[in-house]
Amino acid sequence: SPGKGTSHPPLCPPGIKCGGVLSAPSGNFSSPNFPGLYPYETECTWLIVVAEGSSVLLSFNHFELEYHAACAYDYLQVYNGATRDRGNLLGTFCGRSPPPPFSSAWHVMAVVFRSDRHVAKHGFAAAYRKDACGGQLTGLSGEITSPRYPESYPNDAECRWSIVGAGGGGPLTLVFADFQVEGGQGCGFDYVALFDGPTAAAPRLGRYCGSTRPPRTVSSARHLLILFKSDFNIGGRGFKAHFYSAGECQEVFTTIKGNFSSPRYPNFYPNNLKCQWSIHLPPGYRVKVFFLDMELEGRSSLTGGCDYDHLAAFDGGAENGSLLGRWCGRESPVPVMSHSNQLLLVLHTDRNTAKRGFSIAYVGGK
Template identity: 90%
Template sequence: IKKTSHEPLCPPGIKCGGVLSAPSGNFSSPNFPRPYPYETECTWLIVVAEGSSVLLSFSHFELEYHAACAYDYLQVYNGAARDQGNLLGTFCGRSAPPPFSSAWHVMAVVFRSDRHVAKRGFTAAYRKDACGGQLTGLSGEIASPRYPESYPSDAECRWSIGGGSGPLTLVFTDFQMEGGQGCIFDYVALFDGPTAAAPHLGRFCGSARPPRTTSSSPHLLVLFKSDFNIGGRGFKAHFYSAGECQEVFTTIKGNFSSPRYPNSYPNNLKCQWSIQLPPGYRVKVFFLDMELEGRSSLTGGCDYDHLAAFDGGSENGSLLGQWCGRESLLPVTSHTNQLLLVLHTDRNTARRGFSIAYVGVVPMNVSCTRTDFHIHIPVQSLAQLERSKVYLGTPSCAAQVVGGNFKIHTRFDTCGTESQKRNNTSVIVSTLYIDFSADDQEDVHQYEVQCEPRRKEASVNLIASPDPARLSQAENLVDAQQRDGAAMDPRETKSQDSSDIVFISICILAGLLMVIAVVGLVLL
């Protein structure tokens, strides 16, 4: 259970803050209309009936001015939690805040003064809006009047939602209304714009929850209407701006972040980023920065805000990981050419969020003998590239196109290969270049190709990709035996075996000559 404290911090004898639960009322800064006291913090928590919203307005406003409101200020929050995801605005100076309509049935107002310069302060009034209203912000919640009790007869409510930069998504979490063919009695209607003149997105009634609905613009109108008899529990729904958190990526590399990053993300979100690459590719995700709400103190799990990765294009795929809190995470690689990332946030406690970069891992089969490298890359994976853009060591060692594959078959003494000692083992190392550069934009991916000749074991590591400073951690992309790679051409296998036979024959011949030489010396 998450707890939120709203204890006012006031000098002794000063009336300041509190819980306001009446349908309407007024409040003001301490001592108004005289100057407010120094070093004071007041929090007013306005709570009206669930299903209603809070309408807040200011009739007088005069605080110490600062360009960033860093000295004396007033803040207005959607909901009870004082975190950046709920913040509607911070105000100071002589310009009064605009009227506010909360997205929930709770609103918090915070006033704070420092130790210098006091002004007259402010007065404010609030009232309960039975239903409907003008809702701004990237996320919020609406409900029918009196929810979860039965809604009243002959009601009509309109919620005009807008204020973000992208489309809005509306998700119903509960729905029970009078049914009927055509939904002509009680119903909820959705419009793709700020008024009922906008295109119609659907009309719903009965007990089946309406589908998730996304507008085509930053505005959405929700209309609730009931007739003179037969009611129901009503509905509850939440909305969020989808413009910053519903994206599909098809390029070989890219990066993205949570909404508002590096500032706090909004509350009550479900964001999806789908990465869809050509067949054969895998998706490797790098977590550059992550700070979400922490784990539950009761369960130890990521029960509140969390980020999850799924193998494939939907949440039905295998879960690759789920994270929360502030962690340094290792890269995650998909098993297919698609990966889905989903961010869930609840209705309070927001953090900085995350920044992510990804790169497509080119499908390839790398093997070696005691004398040669063999590299196969399906042409369809690099369909836009000429063979000269794929080379080992130097451009003169470019790939050949054979049977639907880019193929590089080269001896160890060519193409920039060199012998190294690693972990007391002799290995042959070279660099494979895949040049995706276009329109004067340099984009060269580099893979280190390595062979241990004695064991005939090969591996390949991504060592440089679109942003080497960020994607600095290499991954072994293919295991020594290339278990998940494409099958080798039998003719290639024969060529490897023949080279091994020649190597072994030379060793046997040298051994026989040595024996003959020793016997000759003994006879002499």
């Protein structure tokens, strides 16, 4: 939903070079006066913008800020996107522990540095580069596509996506929405390989090619590696896949009654989510869903529809089932009843403007 959100101009003492837009394919930036002590009462915002379709890979090679347990004094924040929106916040950092490498979910990333009026340290030095292929992904959910998707992927490509699930370390689920990769005996030419861990030394979960979508894959822990390789000729459309971090963002319920809520509820949910809750009861039962609380981003002022963040309910176990309802804003939906023994709820959130989310209870009846 472009055009939403507000920009925050950087505050800076006169004469201090601070923040700005970084649009080269790669570059470096650092706190004011680095490697000297940074000034007091400074706020700098760097907006990193690379080519559309790429992501930003950000790393820190020096990091030393005033320490506080909650990083309330001096801090550095990394945002997934242009707006300083709580749902986009990847992390707040201080002290001497450098932030991990970050890969953005799209082609824009923002970095904010803030110092208070006491205690200055040497600050930080960071490097970024455009990453058209692969990267380190963190979070509750996300989307991965082959280079240039849906156009034909390049020859001689090798991409590695290392996914680390968020929160409590539950397993990751990977679902392919589209798949067309050059086929061949044993997938020896172009292929996608999945590994149950952070590196290719981990147990292999599968190796796929051709035009049949790979099966839904679940890792045993919070790490999953996706490797894509293409040879010197014959390409294809490539692939699009979604990953979900189990627990908060994807759950399957089989008990006769239960309840669940959006990730981080009642705090703001993250942006760039696609979460699924599937209720699967014994044959003969129907599912009734009650909405206890709901606050999502509101309707579009242009279309009047739930075009930004929304929650949808589908009859059956998949999104191609009949739509039972689609909600956003501060609506109080009436209870919804399935026609079968299965019901699917899907939460989509876009790149900005997060809210409290929802709390839901369900019960099975005959």
